Amino acid sequence: MVMTLLSTKAFEISSPSSNLRLKSFSASAFGSASASASSRTGSSSARFGLIEDIQDGIAGFAKRFTHKASASHILIKGADSESKLNELLPEITADNFATYASKYSSCPSAAKGGALGTFAPGQMVKEFDKVVFNDAIGVVHGPVKTQFGHHLILVTDRTEK
Numbered sequence: 001m002v003m004t005l006l007s008t009k010a011f012e013i014s015s016p017s018s019n020l021r022l023k024s025f026s027a028s029a030f031g032s033a034s035a036s037a038s039s040r041t042g043s044s045s046a047r048f049g050l051i052e053d054i055q056d057g058i059a060g061f062a063k064r065f066t067h068k069a070s071a072s073h074i075l076i077k078g079a080d081s082e083s084k085l086n087e088l089l090p091e092i093t094a095d096n097f098a099t100y101a102s103k104y105s106s107c108p109s110a111a112k113g114g115a116l117g118t119f120a121p122g123q124m125v126k127e128f129d130k131v132v133f134n135d136a137i138g139v140v141h142g143p144v145k146t147q148f149g150h151h152l153i154l155v156t157d158r159t160e161k
Helices: 044-066 081-091 097-104 108-112 126-132
Strands: 002-005 010-015 020-026 036-039 067-076 115-119 140-146 149-160
Touching: 067 081, 067 097, 067 108, 067 126, 081 097, 081 140, 081 149, 097 108, 108 115, 126 140, 126 149
Parallel strands: none
Antiparallel strands: 002 010, 010 020, 020 036, 067 115, 067 149, 140 149
8 A cells, every 4th residue: 555645634545465555635534534536346245355454554554653662683684694593593682682683793783782863663574563562572583584684683672642
């Protein structure tokens, strides 16, 4: 789903999965929004898919302002990155994570013990977000594969306003 801001009162949502486009959606009426939709398929199931896409999109958009997380990571790149992280994993705890990140991570954050600071959903790649915003706090997770390589992730904090 793609959301495009048209003005302070309207935006457009298009959904490739349902082949529909929602136009002139009033941003001030999230709960009882009315909209004009145009459909290439015309099927009611496609329209229902669009409604679900809109609800998911609005919820995701709202989470960017209400959810925050802090995490540290160890990034290893290369063909053997996953196996290297699997070798290290039994030795790494929340207490010694920064030491291992400083020694092994190929990310510039290694200089800060792998600390990435605080961020909102959508600021990191999808695979990273999934772990940080859903998995347990204070536990080392991974290896997690992203476009950058493989990561071990330590979620250090998560808040919801």
